[in-house]
Amino acid sequence: MNARAQDFIDVGALEDVPLRGSRILRSPAGDVALFKAADGHVFALRDECPHKKGPLSQGIVHGRSVTCPLHNWVIDLASGAAQGADEGCAQAVALKVENGRIFVDARALAPAHG
Amino acid sequence: MSEKLVVIGNGMAAGRVLDHLLERDPARYAITIFGAEPRVNYNRILLSPVLSGEKTFAEIVTHDEAWLRAHAIDLRAGVTIASIDRAARTVTDSTGATTAYDKLLLATGSSPVIIPVPGADLAGVVTYRDLDDVEAMLAAARKGGRAVVIGGGLLGLEAAAGLAQQGMATSVVHLMPHLMERQLDAAAGYLLKGAMEARGVEVLTRANTKAIRGEGARASGVELEDGRFLPADLVVMAVGIRPNAALGKAAGLTVNRGVVVDDEMRTNDPHVFSVGECVEHRGQCYGLVAPLFEMAKVVAARLTDDPAPRYEGSFLSTKLKVTGVDLFSAGDFADGDDREDVVLRDAARGLYKRLVLKDDRLIGAVLYGDTGDGAYFFDLIKSGANVSDLRETLIFGQGFTNAGGGDPNAAVAAMPESAEICGCNGVCKGAIVEAIAAKGLTDVNGVRAHTKASASCGSCTGLVEQLLALSLGEDFQKASVEPMCGCTDFGHDDVRRLIKAKELKSIPQVMQDLHWKTSCGCAKCRPALNYYLLCDWPQDYEDDGRSRFINERVHANIQKDGTYSVVPRMWGGLTSVKELRAIADVAEKFNIPTVKVTGGQRIDLLGVKKEDLPAVWGDLNAAGMVSGHAYAKGLHTVKTCVGTDWCRFGTQDSTGLGVRIEKFMWGSWTPAKVKMAVSGCPRNCAEATCKDVGVICVDSGYEILFAGAAGLHLRQTDLLCKVATEDECLEIIAALTQLYREQGRYLERMYKWSARVGLETIRAQVVADAPRRKALFDRFVLSQKTAQIDPWAERAQGKEAHEFVPLKPVLAEAAE
Ligand code: SRM
Ligand SMILES: Cc1cc2nc3c(=O)[nH]c(=O)nc-3n(C[C@H](O)[C@H](O)[C@H](O)COP(=O)(O)OP(=O)(O)OC[C@H]3O[C@@H](n4cnc5c(N)ncnc54)[C@H](O)[C@@H]3O)c2cc1C
Ligand code: SF4
Ligand code: FES
Numbered sequence: 001m002n003a004r005a006q007d008f009i010d011v012g013a014l015e016d017v018p019l020r021g022s023r024i025l026r027s028p029a030g031d032v033a034l035f036k037a038a039d040g041h042v043f044a045l046r047d048e049c050p051h052k053k054g055p056l057s058q059g060i061v062h063g064r065s066v067t068c069p070l071h072n073w074v075i076d077l078a079s080g081a082a083q084g085a086d087e088g089c090a091q092a093v094a095l096k097v098e099n100g101r102i103f104v105d106a107r108a109l110a111p112a113h114g
Numbered sequence: 115m116s117e118k119l120v121v122i123g124n125g126m127a128a129g130r131v132l133d134h135l136l137e138r139d140p141a142r143y144a145i146t147i148f149g150a151e152p153r154v155n156y157n158r159i160l161l162s163p164v165l166s167g168e169k170t171f172a173e174i175v176t177h178d179e180a181w182l183r184a185h186a187i188d189l190r191a192g193v194t195i196a197s198i199d200r201a202a203r204t205v206t207d208s209t210g211a212t213t214a215y216d217k218l219l220l221a222t223g224s225s226p227v228i229i230p231v232p233g234a235d236l237a238g239v240v241t242y243r244d245l246d247d248v249e250a251m252l253a254a255a256r257k258g259g260r261a262v263v264i265g266g267g268l269l270g271l272e273a274a275a276g277l278a279q280q281g282m283a284t285s286v287v288h289l290m291p292h293l294m295e296r297q298l299d300a301a302a303g304y305l306l307k308g309a310m311e312a313r314g315v316e317v318l319t320r321a322n323t324k325a326i327r328g329e330g331a332r333a334s335g336v337e338l339e340d341g342r343f344l345p346a347d348l349v350v351m352a353v354g355i356r357p358n359a360a361l362g363k364a365a366g367l368t369v370n371r372g373v374v375v376d377d378e379m380r381t382n383d384p385h386v387f388s389v390g391e392c393v394e395h396r397g398q399c400y401g402l403v404a405p406l407f408e409m410a411k412v413v414a415a416r417l418t419d420d421p422a423p424r425y426e427g428s429f430l431s432t433k434l435k436v437t438g439v440d441l442f443s444a445g446d447f448a449d450g451d452d453r454e455d456v457v458l459r460d461a462a463r464g465l466y467k468r469l470v471l472k473d474d475r476l477i478g479a480v481l482y483g484d485t486g487d488g489a490y491f492f493d494l495i496k497s498g499a500n501v502s503d504l505r506e507t508l509i510f511g512q513g514f515t516n517a518g519g520g521d522p523n524a525a526v527a528a529m530p531e532s533a534e535i536c537g538c539n540g541v542c543k544g545a546i547v548e549a550i551a552a553k554g555l556t557d558v559n560g561v562r563a564h565t566k567a568s569a570s571c572g573s574c575t576g577l578v579e580q581l582l583a584l585s586l587g588e589d590f591q592k593a594s595v596e597p598m599c600g601c602t603d604f605g606h607d608d609v610r611r612l613i614k615a616k617e618l619k620s621i622p623q624v625m626q627d628l629h630w631k632t633s634c635g636c637a638k639c640r641p642a643l644n645y646y647l648l649c650d651w652p653q654d655y656e657d658d659g660r661s662r663f664i665n666e667r668v669h670a671n672i673q674k675d676g677t678y679s680v681v682p683r684m685w686g687g688l689t690s691v692k693e694l695r696a697i698a699d700v701a702e703k704f705n706i707p708t709v710k711v712t713g714g715q716r717i718d719l720l721g722v723k724k725e726d727l728p729a730v731w732g733d734l735n736a737a738g739m740v741s742g743h744a745y746a747k748g749l750h751t752v753k754t755c756v757g758t759d760w761c762r763f764g765t766q767d768s769t770g771l772g773v774r775i776e777k778f779m780w781g782s783w784t785p786a787k788v789k790m791a792v793s794g795c796p797r798n799c800a801e802a803t804c805k806d807v808g809v810i811c812v813d814s815g816y817e818i819l820f821a822g823a824a825g826l827h828l829r830q831t832d833l834l835c836k837v838a839t840e841d842e843c844l845e846i847i848a849a850l851t852q853l854y855r856e857q858g859r860y861l862e863r864m865y866k867w868s869a870r871v872g873l874e875t876i877r878a879q880v881v882a883d884a885p886r887r888k889a890l891f892d893r894f895v896l897s898q899k900t901a902q903i904d905p906w907a908e909r910a911q912g913k914e915a916h917e918f919v920p921l922k923p924v925l926a927e928a929a930e
Binding site: 009010011012016018019020021023024025026027032034038039040044052054055058059060061062063067069072074078098099104109 | 290291295296299300370371397403452587632633634635636637640641659661663664668672674676847916920921922
């Protein structure tokens with residue numbers, strides 16, 4: 001239990017993230033975007049498109065992908081990889097769901113150490 | 115008969131353990147069962163047929179008195195265990211009596227969740243778990259009246275169907291956008307909703323219960339968060355279950371959500387086993403019987419010292435037990451890019467099947483309408499067999515025969531004869547099919563000549579072609595239509611016509627009835643469908659923000675750095691000291707870096723942080739300003755010049771007319787953006803000749819121009835007509851806009867629509883045909899009723915707050 005509390009941080013309840021939608025998590029290390037696909041699965045990515053850093057959290061969620069709001073790259077929510085002809089990868093953030101709460105990898109929220 | 119086995123809970127799991135145990139070694143234990151329910155053990159999952167009247171209680175008993183006697187089992191029915199003393203190896207019951215054990219089996223099941231709303235404890239509010247609940251519901255049903263079931267999951271729907279069958283007027287209130295969202299995808303959820311409605315059950319989705327109201331001590335109805343009130347004589351709460359683990363926890367057993375057991379079904383005390391819905395195994399709690407039956411085998415083995423069987427978790431499948439509704443789901447049916455979907459839809463037969471494949475293996479299945487192959491698919495999921503050889507025909511099931519799926523003409527074939535195909539000329543399907551047969555027509559031109567269908571705007575051409583294909587079969591070669599996107603074979607026009615003709619009123623419904631190839635569309639088709647539905651059913655359709663591009667979802671324009679710009683309306687380009695002061699104050703208060711005059715005669719505040727948007731809008735609203743829709747596929751600006759008010763050349767009140775048009779038309783959604791302008795004389799200072807709609811005032815009245823553009827393409831407007839009065843001006847412009855709204859393809863600007871449909875066709879409908887113009891105008895006015903609500907004011911007051919407020923991590927202490 002203890003190990004978990006250190007590695008993963010409770011960031012909210014499953015219902016806090018709307019279906020086919022997203023929420024942002026602010027952190028010293030930069031924004032993390034949480035997504036919920038139509039089937040209820042939750043994913044976390046750094047909120048930066050591999051193309052020109054567009055905020056992926058603001059895109060349209062379809063299937064298990066999100067379309068970036070700036071230039072329409074389609075990003076896979078699970079891996080962060082750009083789909084189709086585009087190349088690049090948004091950084092995926094580890095996450096787990098327990099008892100209806102979402103836990104995010106603490107390292108993704110901590111400021112980067114030199 | 116030396117060892118003492120005490121079983122707590124006389125439910126399905128306990129019953130199954132005892133069956134296996136007695137089979138293995140009937141003489142080993144002296145067995146005592148404590149059951150809180152005052153009756154023998156029965157098949158809980160058959161309570162629904164008892165409720166609906168299809169079975170009696172006697173028919174669902176699994177372990178009767180005779181069985182108890184035959185095995186010398188001591189059942190203490192109606193006696194609850196209050197505590198366990200693990201050191202002394204005794205249990206104490208509600209009467210205070212103590213019983214000793216050598217082995218203890220905890221099989222306490224779970225309890226219904228009661229949502230903590232005011233009134234939850236009123237008489238007339240019941241849950242759905244045991245025979246007492248069923249009897250309470252049947253007693254209520256005998257008096258007739260209304261029932262509201264909270265929860266649209268498996269239990270809620272079975273309760274609702276049963277109550278409706280017993281004659282109550284029944285509604286289901288469900289929080290999520292579609293029914294049984296944990297087992298079904300949106301498409302199947304939509305079909306299920308239709309099936310429940312066909313059984314007389316009203317289904318309200320996205321409905322959040324706020325309170326249960328009462329008269330005296332009895333419930334009288336359910337109040338929803340959105341203010342609706344549903345009168346009710348009976349309220350059934352079926353929102354979920356919670357493992358009954360408190361007894362185990364009090365006894366010091368390891369408990370998370372449920373009593374924690376290992377693969378041997380043992381708790382952290384070697385003398386205590388646990389089984390059923392009260393346990394948590396590898397982090398998982400179950401709510402269906404299949405896993406319990408697998409667990410029961412392992413418990414029985416351990417109780418008889420057989421170390422071989424282990425429990426390693428279960429795959430689940432669900433079937434809904436509502437007579438006449440065939441529905442099955444199993445495994446993981448989420449979308450994903452590492453997965454492939456095989457979807458079969460046959461709208462005419464109400465069929466929907468979806469298989470999810472990953473790495474050539476079947477991992478999930480949703481079946482609706484025909485569940486005959488459920489077991490076959492479930493086996494394939496469980497076995498993890500490679501299905502690459504079967505792939506082509508897998509969806510047709512085990513006995514692949516001649517199921518004709520994937521026929522693009524099926525949707526048209528299923529339309530009734532009376533469905534209107536050509537909206538311009540009012541020609542229905544029957545008339546076209548008849549003409550094809552009677553006159554021996556072989557192509558679209560023939561149909562045009564004989565029926566007028568497709569002869570005007572042409573947007574029904576695709577449908578006419580499909581009717582030709584249906585009538586002529588192989589002989590007909592149709593021109594190819596460009597599909598909306600990869601999710602469908604239909605083009606925009608066909609989708610629009612079918613939405614109207616088949617009265618499709620939601621996105622899942624369109625996707626189902628038009629055989630969409632993906633389960634929830636993509637970023638191309640969803641915004642288009644959302645617009646089409648909003649345009650066609652302004653009073654019924656609920657806008658889907660999740661199918662809108664970010665700018666329209668949050669009512670501001672996203673900038674390249676992720677901040678937003680805010681452009682308030684300045685009617686006709688007019689502003690005032692008060693508005694300018696409010697803009698200045700807002701810019702200062704929220705540190706807005708850039709304030710710019712736009713090319714549309716108003717002011718843009720650029721670089722606003724997303725979190726600040728509602729507060730910025732609140733301040734602008736307070737000064738009387740509303741959203742300028744600078745982000746919208748909708749009306750942007752109406753530019754004006756100073757006109758007769760000041761200008762020495764002005765012929766009419768161009769400023770006043772511009773303001774009037776903008777106040778009348780703001781808020782309307784259109785296929786692409788719409789910009790207008792009114793100039794007071796042909797010098798045209800408001801640049802009316804390059805707008806979607808322009809007006810040039812002249813001495814004798816108003817010239818109405820349209821289909822101009824000055825963006826990616828530069829195009830001068832065409833003259834639509836000339837009118838004498840402002841009122842006529844407004845009527846023509848609204849009718850023109852409405853025609854564009856109804857015929858335009860999503861993202862098709864007015865000038866492109868006009869080029870496709872033809873200036874003469876548009877003029878004929880909007881100018882020459884007065885009744886048609888009036889009808890278009892009336893439809894525009896109707897849709898404005900629901901469109902003219904300032905989206906900023908709504909959000910400043912808290913609507914969609916989750917869009918603007920980031921999540922906050924819970925601090926470490928709280929996470930424990
Ligand atoms: C702010 C403004 C520029 C300015 O600083 O003046 C502007 C800014 C944008 N224009 Fe524009 N256009 C602005 C006047 C115009 C005009 C002039 C006019 O309206 O009189 C035109 C040419 C006229 C026309 O539309 O035909 C114009 C033609 C475009 C186009 C090309 C449209 C086309 O169909 O060819 C786009 C791209 C699009 O819509 O897809 C566009 C798109 C945009 C967007 C929305 C780009 C985007 O998608 O993010 C810009 C948003 C900025 C923001 O955050 O506010 N803007 N844009 C003007 C806002 C007017 C207003 O008050 O609402
Ligand atoms: C209406 C309905 C329909 C269902 N339909 C399906 C279906 O179609 N398919 C499916 O797979 N599953 C279905 N289920 C779920 C299924 O019934 C359960 O998964 C199953 O009954 C769980 O078995 P159990 O023995 O763990 O718990 P239960 O069957 O609930 O038995 C637990 C028993 O323990 C008693 N008890 C609790 N605490 C104590 C105590 N301290 N002392 C003494 N006794 C105690 C309870 O009163 C209860 O009788 C349905 C459930 C309901 C209510
Ligand atoms: S168009 Fe020319 S004449 Fe007309 S108002 Fe403007 S400036 Fe005056
Ligand atoms: S920044 Fe995401 S597509 Fe360009």
